[in-house]
Amino acid sequence: MVHLKIGRIKLDDFDYSKEWVNKSIHRSLDRFKTSYLDVVFLHDVEFVNEDGIFKALTELFELKKQGLVKNVGISGYPVDFLYETARKVANGALGDGVTLDLVMNYSNGCLQNTILADYYDKFFKDTGIKLLNNASILSMSLLRSAETRSFHPCxxxxxxxxxxxxxxxKDEHDTELAELATRFALRLWKGKKGKTVLGLSTLEELDSALIQYKYVLDGSLDQFDAKLVKFSQEFLGDHLNETWKSGINH
Structure with missing residues (x-):
């Protein structure tokens, strides 16, 4: 399956214009040598005004009518803004009967922040989406023993x-935070209508993720993890479910 994110070009450079949407889609079709894209996300929608979001989505749905895109979604960080945007689409912002196919959120369905799970039922009740994807389950490198990457905004x-x-x-429980956090997020989204999306940089990280997935499937660490999850979230204290500002004021 071919998934594509469009709209954000660089750190502070966004182009949601009709022209750029078309260019992005047709360029990707050519690069992947395919006649259609399975999923296209309008990415980091919180950085663009509402009018720009809806114009870009209108163009994406036009491309969907042409068969060039199979599913249209939005992605970003603030769960409440993603929810409100998807709800407005479902309530007619792009025309009667138009709903987003899926939404992808990041860093809000992890050991440090479970806000996305609180919105799960609301998304499916109010927005008409088919899938709700949970991405960046290590919160962009925050939830690991190695130093958090410098770009992290928390x-x-x-x-x-x-x-x-x-x-x-590590010292008292012989447990790597990244492994515990991976298992937690996989369990959190197990059986949900949506996918867990992992970002991986090395083969070692891929191997570790697969091992944690097997532990979640066989349940052998469930009781052990339950105690450590409780300990970890109590350790975080007021930082549990702490968020950071992302995007413009709407």
Whole structure:
């Protein structure tokens, strides 16, 4: 399956114009040597005004009518904004009977932040989507023993607290935070109408993710993890479900 994200070009460079949407789609069709794309996400929608979002989505749905795109979705960080945007589409923002096919959110369905799970029922009740995808289950490198990447936008206080948690888990419980966090997120989204989306940089990370997936399937670490999850989330204290600003004011 071919999945594509469009709209964000660089860190602070966005193009949601009709022209760029068409260029992105046709360029990807040519690069992948395919006649259609399975999924296209309008990416990081919180950085663009509502009018721009709906114009870009209108063009994507036109391309869907032409058979060039099979499913249209939106992706981004603030769960509430993704929900409201999808709900407005379902309520007629793009015309009667038009609903998004799927939504992808990141860093809100993980050990440190479970807000996405709180919105799960609302998404399917109010927006008409088929799938709700949970991405970046290690919260863009936050939930691991290694140093959090410099671009991460969360507070330094949160980074420091997670670093302390990772050390305690390793020293006192012989557990790698990234592995525990991976198993937690896989369980959180197990059986949901949506996919868990992992970002992987190395073969070692892929091997580890597959091992954690097998543990979740066979249930052998369920009881062990339950205690560590409770400990970890209590350790986070006020940082549990802490978020950071992303996008423009709407």
């Amino acid at each position: 507070s330094q206080d949160l980074k420091d607290t997670v670093a302390k948690l990772a050390k305690v888990l």
